[in-house]
Amino acid sequence: MAALHLHDRRQVPHLVKVTTRILVIDDDACVGKAIGAIMAQRHCETITALRAHAGIHTFQMSEFDVVIVDLFMPGMNGLDTIARIRSESAVPIIAMSGFRLQNSLDLDQDFLGMAKSRGATISLRKPFSPPQLVAAIDRSLGLASSTESSTQ
Numbered sequence: 001m002a003a004l005h006l007h008d009r010r011q012v013p014h015l016v017k018v019t020t021r022i023l024v025i026d027d028d029a030c031v032g033k034a035i036g037a038i039m040a041q042r043h044c045e046t047i048t049a050l051r052a053h054a055g056i057h058t059f060q061m062s063e064f065d066v067v068i069v070d071l072f073m074p075g076m077n078g079l080d081t082i083a084r085i086r087s088e089s090a091v092p093i094i095a096m097s098g099f100r101l102q103n104s105l106d107l108d109q110d111f112l113g114m115a116k117s118r119g120a121t122i123s124l125r126k127p128f129s130p131p132q133l134v135a136a137i138d139r140s141l142g143l144a145s146s147t148e149s150s151t152q
Contacts, residue, residue, distance in 0.1 A: 022064065025068070027074060047064075072097060082119050097112055
């Protein structure tokens with residue numbers, strides 16, 4: 001979504017992005033609502049999908065700046081969801097999960113580490129605080145913009 005803004009009457013008008021759009025794919029509706037409430041305070045638009053296939057369909061039908069994916073959902077899991085989205089787009093993906101393999105210090109053995117190997121930009125362990133969520137989104141957007149500018 002873009003809007004026309006004149007910063008100075010002498011300047012040529014240009015399009016600027018008005019809001020950050022976030023897609024949350026999580027089978028727990030409360031998590032989606034909480035993320036939406038936190039990000040609404042930052043004037044972000046949050047869309048929630050309760051299943052992986054619905055999230056992929058929503059992603060394909062619209063443009064998003066960030067996708068947040070829970071790793072453990074019924075049906076298609078978050079690891080496969082991340083791989084599917086990554087095969088179509090370079091959008092920043094934040095993997096989130098509260099599950100950790102007992103006594104695992106090796107990230108490759110941890111599900112969040114596996115998510116990064118499938119294409120997640122950043123991982124976020126549940127439970128997380130509002131500042132941790134905001135920082136993860138800001139970091140993922142910063143990583144995406146620095147990657148885009150280095151490839152152009």
